[in-house]
Amino acid sequence: MTTKPRKPWRVILTGPIARIETEHTSEKRAYDYLVAELRLAKQGERPHTQAKVMQWEGGRWWHFETVHAHENPQEPS
Numbered sequence: 079m080t081t082k083p084r085k086p087w088r089v090i091l092t093g094p095i096a097r098i099e100t101e102h103t104s105e106k107r108a109y110d111y112l113v114a115e116l117r118l119a120k121q122g123e124r125p126h127t128q129a130k131v132m133q134w135e136g137g138r139w140w141h142f143e144t145v146h147a148h149e150n151p152q153e154p155s
Contacts (some may be wrong), residue, residue, distance in 0.1 A: 086134035087142075091115055093125040105133075112145060119147040 085101035087108035102108040112129045119126040131142040 080137045083134055088132040088134075088139065089115075090130040090132065091124075091126040091128075092130070093119070093127045096125045098126075116145065116147045 083101070085103050087102040087105055089100050089102065089108050089112050091098045091100075100111060102111065108131060112131065115124055115126060116129060118124040126147060128144060128146045130144045132139045133142045134140075
């Protein structure tokens, strides 16, 4: 059995010239980071075009959501 990581949320930012992975302690922190980065990308300050959110559940990483910079991502409520 695999133990749950300390940071069970992961954001993978991708674009034509970059791929960055960050880990977060909560869904809110992951989305705060994602929204800030994609807003900067939309303004042309970052090379990212999308973000994939992953969640650790049941002993493995699961795809939670994919968000594109042009979709005006919002923080979860």
